[in-house]
Amino acid sequence: MPEVRSPILELQGITKSFGGVEALRGVDFALHAGEIHGLVGENGAGKSTLMKIIAGVHTEFSGRFLIDGKETHFRSARDAHAAGIAMVHQELSVAPDLTVAENVFLGNQPTNALGLVQWRRMAREAGEQLARFGIDVDPMTRLGDLPIGLQQLIEIARVLFSGARIVILDEPTSALSPPEVERLFATLRRLREEGAAIVFISHFIEDILLVSDTVTVFRNGRKVAETASAATSKGALIEAMIGRGGEALEHSYTDDLMLPQSSDSAVILKVDQLSLSRSLKDVSFEARAGEVLGIYGFMGCGQQELSRILFGKLKPDGGTLAVEGEPKTFASTAAARRAGVALVPESRRDMLFHQEPVYKNVSISILDRISSLLLKPTQERDIARRQVEQLQIRPPVVGLDLGMLSGGNQQKVALAKWLTYPPKLLVLCEPTRGMDVGAKNDVINIVRDLRARGLAIIVLSTEPETVLSLADRILVLKRGALVREFKNEPVSKDRLLEAA
Amino acid sequence: MASSETAFAEAHRARGLAPFLRSQMRNIAPFLTLIFLSAFFAFASPSFATLDNLGNILTQVSVTGIIAVGLTFVILCAEIDLSIASIANVTGIAVAYFTLQESYVNIANVPLPGAVAIVLSILLCALLGLVNALGLTVIGIPSFIMTLAMMQIAAGISALLVRGQIAYKVPGLITTLGSGSVSGIPWIVIVAAIMLLGGHLVLTYTRFGRYVYMVGGNREAAEYSGLNVKLILGAVMVISAVCSGIGGMLGVAHFGSAQQNEFDTYLLDSIAAVVVGGTSLFGGRGGIGNTIVGLFVLGVLNNGLDHVNIDSFLKILIRGLILLAALIINVYAQRLREKAAE
Ligand SMILES: Nc1ncnc2c1ncn2[C@@H]1O[C@H](COP(=O)(O)OP(=O)(O)OP(=O)(O)O)[C@@H](O)[C@H]1O
Ligand SMILES: [Mg+2]
Numbered sequence: 001m002p003e004v005r006s007p008i009l010e011l012q013g014i015t016k017s018f019g020g021v022e023a024l025r026g027v028d029f030a031l032h033a034g035e036i037h038g039l040v041g042e043n044g045a046g047k048s049t050l051m052k053i054i055a056g057v058h059t060e061f062s063g064r065f066l067i068d069g070k071e072t073h074f075r076s077a078r079d080a081h082a083a084g085i086a087m088v089h090q091e092l093s094v095a096p097d098l099t100v101a102e103n104v105f106l107g108n109q110p111t112n113a114l115g116l117v118q119w120r121r122m123a124r125e126a127g128e129q130l131a132r133f134g135i136d137v138d139p140m141t142r143l144g145d146l147p148i149g150l151q152q153l154i155e156i157a158r159v160l161f162s163g164a165r166i167v168i169l170d171e172p173t174s175a176l177s178p179p180e181v182e183r184l185f186a187t188l189r190r191l192r193e194e195g196a197a198i199v200f201i202s203h204f205i206e207d208i209l210l211v212s213d214t215v216t217v218f219r220n221g222r223k224v225a226e227t228a229s230a231a232t233s234k235g236a237l238i239e240a241m242i243g244r245g246g247e248a249l250e251h252s253y254t255d256d257l258m259l260p261q262s263s264d265s266a267v268i269l270k271v272d273q274l275s276l277s278r279s280l281k282d283v284s285f286e287a288r289a290g291e292v293l294g295i296y297g298f299m300g301c302g303q304q305e306l307s308r309i310l311f312g313k314l315k316p317d318g319g320t321l322a323v324e325g326e327p328k329t330f331a332s333t334a335a336a337r338r339a340g341v342a343l344v345p346e347s348r349r350d351m352l353f354h355q356e357p358v359y360k361n362v363s364i365s366i367l368d369r370i371s372s373l374l375l376k377p378t379q380e381r382d383i384a385r386r387q388v389e390q391l392q393i394r395p396p397v398v399g400l401d402l403g404m405l406s407g408g409n410q411q412k413v414a415l416a417k418w419l420t421y422p423p424k425l426l427v428l429c430e431p432t433r434g435m436d437v438g439a440k441n442d443v444i445n446i447v448r449d450l451r452a453r454g455l456a457i458i459v460l461s462t463e464p465e466t467v468l469s470l471a472d473r474i475l476v477l478k479r480g481a482l483v484r485e486f487k488n489e490p491v492s493k494d495r496l497l498e499a500a
Numbered sequence: 501m502a503s504s505e506t507a508f509a510e511a512h513r514a515r516g517l518a519p520f521l522r523s524q525m526r527n528i529a530p531f532l533t534l535i536f537l538s539a540f541f542a543f544a545s546p547s548f549a550t551l552d553n554l555g556n557i558l559t560q561v562s563v564t565g566i567i568a569v570g571l572t573f574v575i576l577c578a579e580i581d582l583s584i585a586s587i588a589n590v591t592g593i594a595v596a597y598f599t600l601q602e603s604y605v606n607i608a609n610v611p612l613p614g615a616v617a618i619v620l621s622i623l624l625c626a627l628l629g630l631v632n633a634l635g636l637t638v639i640g641i642p643s644f645i646m647t648l649a650m651m652q653i654a655a656g657i658s659a660l661l662v663r664g665q666i667a668y669k670v671p672g673l674i675t676t677l678g679s680g681s682v683s684g685i686p687w688i689v690i691v692a693a694i695m696l697l698g699g700h701l702v703l704t705y706t707r708f709g710r711y712v713y714m715v716g717g718n719r720e721a722a723e724y725s726g727l728n729v730k731l732i733l734g735a736v737m738v739i740s741a742v743c744s745g746i747g748g749m750l751g752v753a754h755f756g757s758a759q760q761n762e763f764d765t766y767l768l769d770s771i772a773a774v775v776v777g778g779t780s781l782f783g784g785r786g787g788i789g790n791t792i793v794g795l796f797v798l799g800v801l802n803n804g805l806d807h808v809n810i811d812s813f814l815k816i817l818i819r820g821l822i823l824l825a826a827l828i829i830n831v832y833a834q835r836l837r838e839k840a841a842e
Contacts, residue, residue, distance in 0.1 A: 313723065332728055333727070338726075350721060355785070360710070364714055374707070
């Protein structure tokens, strides 16, 4: 149906700077009804910034902004909402203390003649909406009590069913498991049939190619390409994104991959019969020095809880845990850190101090190594600068408040804080979530380097690619129990999915 | 490399005056309030802007200042301590209880050497602070409730020690620090200044100070960074209680007597000083510098109202309104900062 239609949204020559730094330079962007428009680009390329302009979050910028051909200027996100624009932000923006139902109806709860909230009706309708999307939760539970992936799904559902005609999804699939991604795509296609315009941002190029009609590539604040999805390929897109050949980064893990001979180096962590109410059942495994152990499973399979137990944030109901042969019951995360365990959780919000500069974020977990009483800010900055350089964090300014970094760069800072004095056991939850292809590759290299230095590393992920790209041995976790171990044998994405 | 980095930083910082001012609102607003109040009272009363009166103001805010040092730590951690005034009171009473009183004072007290009396009193307030700390961190009672209970407990101990009587004598060292002066400067002002300076140095230059800010800024992230959050929270509760205790001992010497309910107004004054100064009630922002400005705002306000001719009952209302205004600014400063960071 490639007839010429006028776009419902058109941006011309958009330039946006934060202070002196230009995040967008002269970008043109058009969106048509009944279109799914994919957006790709490196971390910090300006994708989120452009979308926040469309959604009325950033109101100061230069350039023309037209809706249905009429010049418009939003003064707030509320204006954008009134114009039929809804957005799922990269950073989860739910209200954790409200119930699921309240979150679904945030801002327009059904009320009766007296203006009182109709709880029963709200709960029923919320339940129905979520069920249509394949989510089965009690609408009256507190949202914050649900796993982060489920929270993300609920937020997506809220936006998709808000009746908006322009829907923006900024990295919505980062916490979802394959079946959920499937369901999301089906819903997107249905909305497209109904005439909505959808923007879909992702670092998963295959997903972009699969679901979108048009792809736009950003680099360094500029739009560098716009093509029909059918007319491009993964390699071409990566090349446009990073400006060099992307062959090495193209691996898609559909073919069998041979896992190496199992190692017989020292056991760093031994977990025996670990259990936690309904989340984990008799989980036992070992992690060895110089080995990357991957733990794969769908969202809600107990990965999150397992990682928290290893870092002393949760206490198991039963089972034991030993580090280098010594039994441990961690009374606090501080005790776990002292025992040589480090954790990078999947949520940046939980891990980082957004109002503090980058260097304080990097140094916080090693302060006791560099100072006994008095702080040594120069040394802190030097350490941070080295990490920023090694991980290629952009912009490379350690004095900048963390909140000013793009999502992917924040993720790198979360990793950076453990690298100066590497622990014995490093637990990484979704280590490459939100990172562009180049950065993912950097992380793979860093993890391999740490492995070579003799660390035991555990990678927990709901993305098969992440586990396959990093792990030497893979455990599959299903509803709280370990159901399969892959070692010294061929493994592929399909085999993993099958086991989970 | 280094020069390009500074250029980058410069570019990021050169974001115009308006956003900068917006992000600094928390520090600027209290300062403007102080200047405005001072100018107003100087204009309204000739006796206000004198060197003598400055000395008065300093002396008047000293006890509040000493107590507010510890409270600043607590509020930076996004907790609250409602037991400060009661702990000040019980510590002041304790130090008198352990001192030999005149025969007409009808208290069954336990006279001890001065140094022992002081040490025991400090141990007492530290112990009460420790109870606060354990309630908050081990049992998990919110600080608001825990310290509310402690407020009663400390008042109860005070009541048992003095049984409605008034004691007058405290150890010589405490008398000197509380009511003596050296070359014209009251010792109590010097002690308050030293404690404020000490608090500032700890918060700004030590590892512990950084932890306090980080725990207040994002407690979850502090935990995920492997900080012992409970230990830090416990420590600030003890620091707060000890500062209150010192303020209480010197206060008793300053007033010349130790009795029940002597410090009641200091609870609100200390909280007001910290918050009016711009330290965020949500934690992580502010510091002793803010508290000092807050102390002066409060001191100038209380003192200045005595210099102008208005209904003394109206004064209470005016104080309340000014505190409300400062609180509104405190909450707005947080929002403006978030906007500026957008
Ligand atoms: N509030 C802010 N203040 C200052 N700079 C900002 C702010 N928000 C974004 N930037 C900068 O603008 C640039 C573009 O950021 P943006 O968030 O749009 O990137 P992105 O393409 O979404 O990247 P990612 O894939 O990592 O999410 C980055 O250099 C970032 O540091
Ligand atoms: Mg982004």
